Each structure stands twice: as structure tokens, then as C-alpha cells.
Amino acid sequence: MRIAEYLGRLQSAEQQLAEALAAVARRHADTSPEVATTGSLLAAWSRQHVAALARVIARYGERHSNQPEQLRRTLFQEPRSGAFGLLRDLQDTSILAYEVKLDWAILSQAARALRDEDLQALCRSLGAETERQIDWLHAQLVEAAPEILTVPA
């Protein structure tokens, strides 16, 4: 079964998302306390997802994927600062979050085919939290974008 590949990929993607959220929260704490506070909270969600996936991996095994890490390194090549830097950081974090979302959707389909109700429930509840992470990133982006893109600093 190649489900182990996706378990590994998802766990790695969640790990990368947690790191990205935590880094963005830290880096922009001075200019956006909301990103600092909520970003840290959402990073903790992803760390919890990593731990929850460990229990599934105990059953199905895992093939580690380093693609999510490569993706994060490509997206975040250098630390960004300022309002425009925050916008770019939030957007790139969203790309990682979409990777996680797709992985949950794919895994969820496998869980249905396997009639694995525990895994289905996990995909539903944790996948819903990924959606909330994406919604938050989206909300931050639409709030910040018009000011940053249209008003000359």
C-alpha cells in the first residue's frame, strides 16, 4: 500500500507548516501582534497534527518525504520584514497549508476505501482545522493587501 507515502508526506507537510507559522509569528511579532499570537496558536495545531499522525503511522507505516521541506526552503529563501514582507510570508505559508489540505483530502479518500473509520474521523477533524488555518491566512492577506499594494510607503 502506498498510503505510507502519503502519511509520511502529510506528516512532513504539517511539520513544515508548523515551522513556517511559528517563524512568521516570531518574525512579525513587532508589527503584527495578531499574527504573532494566532500564528503561534495555529502552529501548535499543526504540531498536534504531527503527533496525531504518529498514531496512524504506527498502523500503516510511513515513507518519509522531504518534498514539503524542499517546498518550504524554496518558498522561504530569506527572512522578510516589513508590511510587504509579511504579505509575502503569509502567502507562502498559505501555499504550504494548501499542500497540507490536499494531503488530507487524498488520505481521506484512502481511509474511505480502507473502511478505516478512525482514520476517516481523523481526516475530518484535523482536515477541518487545516481549513481554519487557511481561512485565517486568507483573512490576513485580504486585510493587508490593499493598503500595502496601493499606498506608496
Added chain:
Amino acid sequence: MQGTPPPPRVEQAEALAREQFATRDSVADIWGRPTPYYGEGQWPVRVDERVIEAPERWVQSTCLLCSNDCGMDIGVKGNRIVAVRGRAVDRVNRGRLGPKGMHASFANNSPDRLTRPLVRRNDTLQEASWDEAMDLIVRKTREIRSQYTASAIGFYTSGQLFLEEYYALAMIGKAGLGTPHMDGNTRLCTATAAQALIETFGSDGQPGSYEDFDLCDAIFHVGHNPAEQQTVLWMRILDRRRGPNPPRIVVLDPRNTPTAQEADVHLAPYPGTNVAVLNGLLNLVIEGGQVDMPYVEAHTVGFERLREVVSQWPPERVEAVSGVPADLLRAAAGILGSAERLMSTVLQGVYQSNQATAAACQVNNLHLIRGMIGKPGAGLLQMNGQPTAQNTREAGDDGAFTGFRNWQNPRHMEELARLWNVDPQVLPAWKAPTHIMQMVEYIRQGLIKMLWISATNPGVSLPDLPMIREVLKKPDLFLIVQDAWMTETTQYASVVLPAAIWGEKTGTYTNADRTVHISYKAIDPPGEARSDFDIYLDYARRMDFRDKDGAPLIKFSTPEGAFESFKECTRGRPLDYSGLSYARLTGGSGIPWPVNAQHPNGTVRLYADGVFNTDPDYCESYGHDLITGAGVKESEYRALNPAGRAILKAADYVPPPEVPDAQYPLWLTTGRIVYHFHTRTKTGRAPELNAAAPDAFVQISNEDARRHGIENGDWVEVESRRGKVIAPAQVGNIRPGVVFVPFHFGYWDYPGRPRAANEMTIVGWDPVSKQPYFKFGAVRIRKLEGQGLRERLGQTAERFLGAALGARVREER
């Protein structure tokens, strides 16, 4: 109610009350003589008045010193306010007035009013003509708009302007300039009230009424201290408590306030843990089988999720997180779960704390699951703090769009554009209006270049004052400050505009139970001071704002004309004012909205039919994720299909972003005291109030005082990661581990030492309502001693200290 005599007719009662209740010393006797009563419509009249000189005439007005908005007449002699008197006929106060109304209402007469515009030249503020000041403002507006767009311009107003003024400014900002940056200091005060109402009921608007206090059998004050903040409402509650059928009271507050001292059950949690406590209470009510299931099934959505979330909060876990003993929590739940007519009020202890909107929504949930809404004696008030806070929300000067319209609903925006005869594209409806702390950040980054502040004092009231001062003094910021006095904020202004205030202008405002009042001009403003209304209209004329047919954007020229225009914006909306007029508001009592053909005499309580404003095409917002603050998408909202049912929104507890640690081991909480309002611009000019509470203090528990060797009256320094305050200690009446500092005191009358509580507060806000946190943060404390302390603090230190302790004694009595 059998055997209770009918209330006397108003005029008889008024004569009787005058005789019985001659002017009291409201500073010493805050709430006055009790008038116990039983039942709706029976709260006796008691006319409070304060007469300095015999007035030549009385002018109808409304007190403007808290969100109660008590009916008040102004006594005038010559061009001076010489008396105030409560209006016996008014539903809000039945003649009563509190100490702030009875004293600070005379502040108009103070000799240090601003009387001429000031313009900064050679780095000093110098007198200028109105033409010079306004031409400069218009020139700068045009320059900044053409170089940086209107998104480089922000407005920051108040909870103390009149409805007509907010409305005129909303048109200027939203339809004239089209800037998304409009907020008021109501963001610090009632942003969460509005947001919690919107999340649960679909729109702003208090479900309950003050009349519900006449009938309730239990009251839940959640982070609300009406004994000090809304003294006249507290008189009503005390009168029920002294009557034959007193309601039981539960209070949630880390301090042992006068309100808490009256309570049957006082829950004193650690700061920032409200959601844990409220979830615990909901859990006990649900476990106890005290849910009105038919009501829940017919009128709400989301119960199963709520049950699931709160079931994680048994009393022992609540105790471990909040410090509230499990038995006390059970006792409180016993009262809340068994009440037949439950009345709740919520204020800053929730709104300015951790998870503000999430916590406020749990109080809504308590009422919904118990079916305690829309019926006599049962309801809730997500309270306001400031007298006209409701009107900023109604007019659209803070996080809202005019008439409680949903900025995400294109039909709502088209309707507003049609009412104002402008192209819908003009309206800044691409995002929620910018909140003040975001505006501060945009100024810091050089994105906002012009800020126009009216009737508020961020130099004392915003968090992290060391940072705020740096922002206000930025050289690339064109700062307009419109006020009646020089304040801690005016000193940074590029232009200062002298404003006429309450008593010097006519307009309307709406209190915390939706009651609309009128306040007439009683005297002329000093010197060249002009009303905020006239200033805004003058600006609009000079800017030559036009509608889409080329006519002037603002077509009214008087407050009454503005009121009529605003009425059209409310027709068919939850806050329908269409049945109101200046004439109807004159002579009698204030009237609660909606007032329309269906409810010609106003509406005492909303949602009597269990139909809420949650229809997707009608609601003010599709709501938010209570934890992340992200907006709910329209499609998700429609899928939820609330269709007139209230939305039970559950939220798990999330710890606050700053907690005590080894370096800063104590919690800081800030707040108000009975004798002052906001940053004391008026109350500080009332000699009696100033004498009663002349200075800041640091309230600390007996246990913490002992640990630090601090005694009552010792000078102490409290320090956070942002800044510090030096003030005398007041020992007792607060939870161990928590320090309280009142936020009123700044520097305009006493620049000698750091004493503004906001020197220490954190920069952060509720993710949903964007209301800043003032009720938690980590600090350390030390006793100041040694030679030279008195010299450092100035000669007046002992006098201040003595009077501060005197106030404490009175408060404890």
C-alpha cells in the same frame, strides 16, 4: 404583585420625590437613598438635582458621562450651566443622577477651554483663524490623497459625539474620501459588545432592556461593575435588592468590587480565563438538565457542538485553570440554571480580556439554551461603556457600515450608495473597516499620513503608551485633534480644533438599552469653539464632496436634517429609527428603537418572537471563527442555514498571550473608578470628583502586599515589559496574584511621574472584535523607599496620597 399600590402619577411623584430627596452629596453618597420596589413599571421616581445658582431656565438634555444616558435637564443662567436635574419622566433613570453627571456636567464652565484653532508653526502650536486651520486641513487632505490615495487618511472618533456628527463623518469618510480607515475609541470599549451580538443574533442591538431588571429573579454581571460604572443602573438593582422579592446576583470579576460585595456568589477568576469559567457554567447547566430544549430546537442552531465543547469543562478543570473553586462554580450555576427570569450584563472584564468575543458569546449562549431572551425579566445586555458608543456603530464610524449593513453583501452596499446617491464603487467595502491598533501600525510604517482625532485622547487611553507617543509624534504624520481642552494628545497635533461640547450643541444619542434621547443646546460655546457637526460640515463644503449627480454630497445643514437623513438609512434595518423625530424625543422620555409603523412607541425588548436577524440577506455579517477571527464565508453561512435562528457558537479556552513568569510574576488588570470617566478631561475638572479621587493607585492583595513588605499608602512601582507606573498602594479587595491600576490618570494636570496604567499594557487584541487587551498582562512590583522619595514625587505627593486613601474608605463603605 397583589397588594402593591399602583405607582403615583408622574407629576405627583416628582413633587414628592423633590421633597424627600433634596440634593445629596453624591460623592459621599454615591447611590443615594434607596427606593425599594417590586415589579415592572414601578421603579419609584427620585429626582436628583444639583443647583449651584438658581437657573433662569431649564433645557432638556441627557447625561453624557456613561452609557446609561440618564434623562437630565440643564439649568442655565446667562450663558452658564448652573444646575442639573434628573428627568422624572425618563424610563432610564426616573429622575436619578450619579456623581459623574451631578458634577462633571459643569466642566463646560472651566476656564481652560480651547477657544481658538491652533496651528503648528516653528514647532509650536499657535493661534490661528478657522479659515487658516481649515484651509490647511483641506490642502493637506488633497495633497495626501493625490500622492498616496485616500487609504493614507484615517479618522479616529469617540463614544461621546452625537449621532448626527458620527453620521456626517461616516458620509465624509466612506462616501466623500472613500477611506477604509475609520474607527472610534469605542473599539476599546464596546467593539466586542457589537461583535458578540452580531455573531449570535445576526446583528448589533441589545436584546434586553433596563425594564428587565424590574422583573428578573437573578442577575449575572459578567466582568461588569455597575456600582461604579453605571451608578444609576445600580440604584435600580439595589432598589430591587431592598424590595420584597430581591433577585439573586452572581458576579464574575477578579476584584472584590462594590458590585461583587453585593453578590450572592462572587467568582473571582485569574485574568484571561473567562471562557473556561463560562464553559464550566454552561456545562453545569446542561448537565443539570436545565436547558429549554423546545426553545433550543425551534430558535437556535449549533447546540450539539456547544454541548460537546463545554462538556470538556467539569468544575475541577475550571478550578485548575481559573482559580475559581469548584463549589462556587456549582453555586453560581445553581442560580443561573434555576432562575425563571435571568438578566445578564457583560462589560470590559470580558471585552478587554482574553478571548473577548468568544467569552461574550457564551453569555449569549447561556440565555439561548435557557430560553431567557425576549421575554419580560429575561434578557441580556452586552453593555456599552460610553454614552454614545451605540451611535458610532449605528452610523458606521467604527467597525461597521451605516445602518448595520454587511460590507460583504453587495446588495447592502448598493442600497447605502443609493441612499447617499453615490457610485457603490466609492464605498471602501473591500474589507472590514480598519481597527485603531492597525491604523497605529500603518502610521508607524508610514502608510497612513493623516489622522483626524475627534473627542478622544489616545495619548492616555491606548495600550503601550511609550509606543503610542512615538507614533503620534512622527514627523510625517499630519495630526488633527479636535477637542474642548488641551490633552495628552493635542500636544502632538499639527492642528488643534476647538470643539463645542455637550450642552453647547443639539443632537441625539442612544444608550446601552437602545433608548434614544435628545440633548438640546443650552448655552453658547466659549470663544470661537464650534460643534463637531459644524466642523465636519465645513470640511465637507471646503473639500467640495459631490454625489454622483454633481450635487453636494451632504445635503443637510442642521443636526435635525442629519437625523432625518440617517433615519432613511435605518428604515427596514434592525435599528429602525423611521418613527422617531426630534419632536417625538422632546418633552418626554427617551424611546428605545426600533421605532416604526409596527412599533410606534418603540421596542422594549428584541426577539420576543424568537426570530433573529440571521437571515443571510439581512444579517450584518456572516460571522467569524471565534478562535482565529477569520470571517465565515457566505457559502458556509448559507449552508448553516440559520434562517432567523440564533447561532450558538462554541469556543474552547485558549490561554492569554502573556502570562506571569519568574521575571514578571503578577497579573496586571486595569479599569475604572466611580468618580472618573475616561482620561478625566471632564471629571478631572470637577473639583469634588477630583478631590474624591485625585490620583492613580495600585491595588494589591493582602497576601502579595505582605510578601513585598508593602503597606496601605506605600509608594510602589509597577513595571511591565512596556513601561512602569509609580503610585500609592491600596491593599485588599483583589484576588491574590493580581494588581489593578485605574486607567484614567494621565499627565495634563500632573506631569510629575509615570502614572498612566497604559504605560504597561500590552499591544494585542481580540482576533474577532479587534478590541485591545487591557485586562491582563504580566508585571512586577516593588516598594519605593528611601531618602528623597517625597522630593522626587513633588510636594503634592502627601496631599494626593491622603485624598486617595480617603476615596478608598468611602468606596469600601
